[in-house]
Amino acid sequence: MRLIALAVAFAVSLVLAPLVAEAQQTTKLPRVGILFPYVAADPLNEEMRQAFRDLGYIEGLTIAIEWRYVGGDTARLPALAAELAQLELAAIIAIGDRAIRATRQATTTTPIIAGSDDLVGEGHVASLARPGGSVTGVSILASELNAKRLEMLKAAVPTASRVTVLWDPATGAFHLASLEAVARKLNVALKIEEVRRLEDLKRAFESARAWRAEALNVLASPFLHALRQPIIDHATRNRLPAIYQWGESATAGGLMSYGPSRRDVFRVIVVQLDRVLKGAKPAELPAEQPTKFELVINLKTAKALGLTIPQTILLRADQVIQ
DSSP, rough: HHHHHHHHHHHHHHHHHHHHHHHHHHOOOOOOEEEESSOOOOOOHHHHHHHHHTOOOTOOOOOOOEEEETTTTGGGGHHHHEEEHHOOOOOOEEEEHHHHHHHHOOSSSSSSSEESTTTTTTTTTTTOOOOOEEEEEEEHHHHHHHHHHHHHHHHHSSTTEEOOOOOEEGOOOOOOOOHHHHHHHOOEEEEEESSSTTTHHHHHHHHHHTTTTOOOESSSSSSHTTTHHHHHHHHHTTOOOOOSSHHHHHTTSSSSSEOOOOHHHHHHHHHHHHHHTTOOGGSSOBOOOOOOOOEEHHHHHHHHTTTTOOHHHHTTTTTOOO
16 A cells, blocks of 8 residues: 555656746736946946845846846936836836836836935935825935045144035935035135036036146036946046046045945945835835945045145045055
8 A cells, every 4th residue: 555655656746846836937926127327338237236136136036127228328218118107017226316207217116226316315215204196215315425525624634724616406406505504614616517427528628627626526416326337537647636436536546535434334225125016015114324434535535646644534534545
């Protein structure tokens, strides 16, 4: 009897095995979209992938990801957002005000996990505590940090009294008020240069040279960060000490940077996404703000510019590049 039972069990397993395999193959992975301001080859893409892996999401195995790269060409955003909206995704990660706005216009039903300069000021959420719509994510205190970077720049280059400011108008004019207030306290004159496209950089730096600018403050903007290498190259040619939002700009040759830890920002974005995939509603999921900020100083660039960075500011640095 035992042999008969084993034979029956074996026969049943042969029948069920293909069905189980088919069921595993047809199980749908959670599918999300990412609208990224960078190019496909940008190292920052790997940082986002690492944030997924840190939470146990392995692309192609436990989650399917549709990547769409802007690469500094913001005119492509509506079409890329529309592509993602048509894919019936569980959620879309959108980085930057323009990407969030394009995604909101493309879909009113897909949850959006956003990373941007000021989610409230840009009108994407009603409040950080209760977003109230289809958007939640991370709001990175851009207005306050733009002003803080001016303070850092003045501390590093005390003689600078004329500072050119690169500003992406798409981030909103409300960012400028706190910056101008700090400039008055520091007795620093500002000249705001709008940068809407790559071609605007040449004009902006020509204007800075004609104005005899002594330093450069690059304001928070995914678009400007996507253009970080051309900006660094222009600043180098014009011998302008400059401060940037993210550490990558300092390591790439900029004088200094001060802002949130990008790794922490990406991690929080994926944590928010994870909660949405598990049933949380963006309207009720509080948007978060960064808690860790990093000051990076490139002494090699300082030496090339003939600058001596005061010890007081060096002691505050989280990373000093020799």
